[in-house]
Amino acid sequence: MLVQMYNVSKTYLNGVKALNDISLKIDRGEFVFLMGQSGAGKSTLMKLLYREELPTRGQIFIASRSIVRMKTREVPLLRRNIGVVFQDSKLLENKTVFENVAFAMHVVGANRREIRERVEEALGLVGLKDKRDCYPSQLSGGQQQRAGIARAIVNRPLIVLADEPTGNLDADTSWGIMELLSEINKKGTTVIMATHAQDIVKRLGKRVIVLNEGRLVADSMPGESIA
Amino acid sequence: MTLANIRFYCGEAARSLFRNRLLSLATVTTVAACILILGIAVLVVVNAQAVMSSLESNVEIVAFLEKDLPEQQQAAIGKEIGYIAGTKEVTFVSREKALRDLEKRFGQGKYNLRETLGGKNPLPDSYRIKATDPHQVPSLARKVARIPGVYKVRYGQGVVEKLFAATRWVRNLSVVVIVLLACAAVFLIATTIRLTIFSRRKEIYLMKLVGATNWFIRWPLFIEGLLLGLTGSLLAVLALAAGYYYLVNSLTVSIAFIPLVTDTAVMTRLAGGLLAVGGVLGITGTFISANRYLDV
Incomplete structure (x- = not known):
């Protein structure tokens, strides 16, 4: 098992109860949708996985290591194995597409040759090779999201966490992004994606976990119908 | 730390200085102003002490x-x-x-x-x-x-005692003034560098998210702070040197009885000291401000 959560609850300092007694397991190579209304706890669950937040109660294991008991200085190593894609792509405005992707590799101390090769490869995969010297403001929303995905996968993480990556995009562009994520998943990377988009979930036919007010209310495998 | 890392750190620092050039300029100006005032205070004190000790040695x-x-x-x-x-x-x-x-x-x-x-x-x-x-x-x-x-x-019973009391007073006062100015400089630089970091908080957040260690983020910031401090103090030292040179030249002609200190060794030490103070202030300011944004 790649991800294991046991009785995880999260209450924020301001008293908001975001997650309530969540237990789930996700296997290596799975593609999992995380569904639920706004405020259901999808983003909190994501944040717990890349340890931006710590659970109030419960245990979380990634690749059999407890990330709750993990020391602060080990957190960077955890995060190098997790790629995060945001709804607003979070590209740095003052860096080109190439630099934005290369940035993630500089951070882990890769050498220049390695960086050039891997960034070219990632940009090829997301179809942005010809946009490498553009700044984010010169890209369309879909292209920005592709650049964000390239940054998330360039370090070859075990898991890609995508928090509503199609939230700002029209249907056609969204589908392009979904195809890209499916392709990444087919290469062996586990993908966990939070979304509102019912049509995409239905069309792709993958495992769906549904959250409601911080509780896990449904976990259906492909083919099963969602309540 | 590898050579590639050092190059990356320096590159990041230089790029950030250039991108936030308005803020960099503001910081450099602040540092320069602080160091300049500090330098003027030190020069006044050095000269006052020289006058005092020449008075004293005439006793x-x-x-x-x-x-x-x-x-x-x-x-x-x-x-x-x-x-x-x-x-x-x-x-x-x-x-x-x-x-x-x-x-x-x-x-x-x-x-x-x-x-x-x-x-x-x-x-x-x-x-x-x-x-x-x-x-x-x-x-x-x-x-x-x-x-x-x-x-x-x-x-000169009586007069001598008064003279000594006066010199002691001048010395103590000058130490207090210099310490106060240094504190003000650290505070100003910490604030300006906090502003620099604040303007880059998105970048820092992303660095942490893709697995950067805290030191990886701190190094470019420290280099940036050091460069800001050194540049500011260099400007101040140049201005101070030019101003003092002019003052010495015009005073020795017009009011020759005021013996301004022109010892090159003293001046070199002062210039070096002010540069070092600028660098230390830059790093101290970064240190005070940096940790605050690393908690992601």
């Missing part, structure tokens, strides 16, 4: 000898004064020389003082004594006064 004791002592005893007294701990220099001034000095001082040689006094010289023989430490003058004077054959000792 001397005059020991008047009793009238008509045999030459042998006069010499013995001189020797004995020389043996007292703290004596730097003992000069015998005969009553003849004293009278000539007096004539020079008052009449510039135009009047014959001896004639005016009716051919008699009323002045006694004396010793002029300099102390190694001007602050020892009062106690040295008391010791000299106890020597048999010494009739009276003068060193």
Whole structure:
């Protein structure tokens, strides 16, 4: 098992109860949708996985290591194995597409040759090779999201966490992004994606976990119908 | 830390300085202003102290000898004064020389003082004594006064004590002023660098998210802070040097009696010190501000 959560609850300092007694397991190579209304706890669950937040109660294991008991200085190593894609792509405005992707590799101390090769490869995969010297403001929303995905996968993480990556995009562009994520998943990377988009979930036919007010209310495998 | 890393850190620092050039300029100006004021304060203090110590070292004791002592005893007294701990220099001034000095001082040689006094010289023989430490003058004077054959000792009693009190006061005040200015500079730089970091918080957040260690994020910031501090203090030192050079040149021509310190060794040390202070301030400012945004 790649991800294991046991009785995880999260209450924020301001008293908001975001997650309530969540237990789930996700296997290596799975593609999992995380569904639920706004405020259901999808983003909190994501944040717990890349340890931006710590659970109030419960245990979380990634690749059999407890990330709750993990020391602060080990957190960077955890995060190098997790790629995060945001709804607003979070590209740095003052860096080109190439630099934005290369940035993630500089951070882990890769050498220049390695960086050039891997960034070219990632940009090829997301179809942005010809946009490498553009700044984010010169890209369309879909292209920005592709650049964000390239940054998330360039370090070859075990898991890609995508928090509503199609939230700002029209249907056609969204589908392009979904195809890209499916392709990444087919290469062996586990993908966990939070979304509102019912049509995409239905069309792709993958495992769906549904959250409601911080509780896990449904976990259906492909083919099963969602309540 | 590898060479590639160092290159990346310096590159990141340089790029960030250029991208936030308005803020960088503001920081450099702030640092320059602080260091300039600090430098001016130090220069004022250095010169004030130079004036004070030249005043102090001019303090001397005059020991008047009793009238008509045999030459042998006069010499013995001189020797004995020389043996007292703290004596730097003992000069015998005969009553003849004293009278000539007096004539020079008052009449510039135009009047014959001896004639005016009716051919008699009323002045006694004396010793002029300099102390190694001007602050020892009062106690040295008391010791000299106890020597048999010494009739009276003068060193500007009262005035000397006031002078010493004044110099002590100037020194303490200058230390306080310099410390206050340094604190103000650290505060200003910390604030400006906090602003730099704040403007880059998205970038820092992303670095943490893709697995950057805290030190990986801190290094470019430290280099940036160091560069800001050094550039600012370099500007201040250049301005200070130019201004002081101009001041020295114009003052030595117009008011020659103010002895400005122009010792190159002192000036070099001051310039180096101010540069170092700028660098340290830059790093201290970064250190105060950096940790706050690393908690992601």
